[in-house]
Amino acid sequence: MQQNAEGLTKTYNRFHNYAELSADIAELRSLHIELDRAVAAAYGWDDLDLGHDFHGTKQGARFTISETARREVLDRLLELNHQRYAEEVAAGLHDKKAKKPTGAKRGRKRKAAGAEPGTPVQTELF
Template sequence: MVRAIANLDRVVVIAQTSRSVIPVMAPTGQVFSHMLVVFATDDTAMLAILSSSVHFLWVESRGSTLETRIRYIPTDVFQTFAMPALTDEMRDLGSYLDTFRADVLLARGSGLTKTYNLVFDPTCTDADIKELRAIHRAIDEAIVRAYGWADRVAKVGGLDHGFHKIGREVRYTVAPAAQREILDSLLELNHDRYADEVAQGLHDTERRCGNEERLF
C-alpha cells in the first residue's frame, strides 16, 4: 500500500466497520489505521461512485456485519463490484461533495458520523444538510447514467429518492423498486464480466486431484 500511494497527496478511504459506509478523501502524510480500507487513487470520480447508493446497495448485500454495523471486506465487496467507466460528471460531483462536506463539518464542528445521522434523519431540514442530500442525489443520477441504466430505472418509477429502508437502516437513498432493479443489474453485469474473463483465460477453473480433473 505504501508503494501504491507514494506519489499521491491524498487517497479515498472508508472505515472498515461502520453503519454509514461513507468514503472520504484523506491526506497520505500519515500512518493509516488497519481499520481503514484505503483506495490508492486521488480521483474524485472514485469518491463519487463509492459514495453512491449503487455502491452501498452492493456493500449491504455482499458485506458482513458486526453487531449492527457493516464490515467492508474488499475481496467480498469491492473486487466483485462491477464498476462503470469513470466520467467527468462523476469527477465534478465528487469534487463538490468533498469540498462542500468539508465546509459543513468545519462549520458545524461535527464529525462525519454525526453529520450523516442528520442526512439520514427526515426531521432535519437544515439548508446545508439538504444540500448534501441533493449532492448525493445528483451522484446517484450520474452513476445510473454512467452504467447506461436510465431506461431500466425509469421503468420501475425512477430513483425516487427519499428516506427508505436498506437492510436494517433507513437512509436518504433510492426507492425500494429502484434498489431491486439496481441490484439485479449489478449482478447481471458481474456475471457478464466474469464470463468474459473466463473466456479470456483469466480464471483458472480447472484443478487436478490425483488423476482426476475437476471443475470448481
C-alpha cells in the first residue's frame, strides 16, 4: 500500500478485480489463501476445500472462498456454537430459571401514567 500510495479501499478494489495481475496483488491473494487455510486448520477442518477464486457475491465478483465452502464453514460454525452452548448449559453457566432484572431498560421510552397519546415522554438514559 505504501509503495503504491494506496489506501485499503483502492488496494482491495484491485484485489477483487480479476483483471488485476500485478505481483503485489497476487501476493496479497496468496496471503489470504494461506491465512484462510491456517484458520481452517486451527478448527481442525483440514478436509475442507475452500475453493479460492473469483466468485459472484452480493457485492459482485470477489476473490474469496467458493459458495459451497462458505456454506460449509457457516454450517460448521453453527454446529460448533450449539456444541459450546450445550457445554455451557451443562456447566451451569446458563441458568434458565434465574430471574431477569425488571424495570425500565436504558434508552427505551416508558408510557407516562395519564399522558395523552402522542405526548413526548422523557426517558432515563442511565
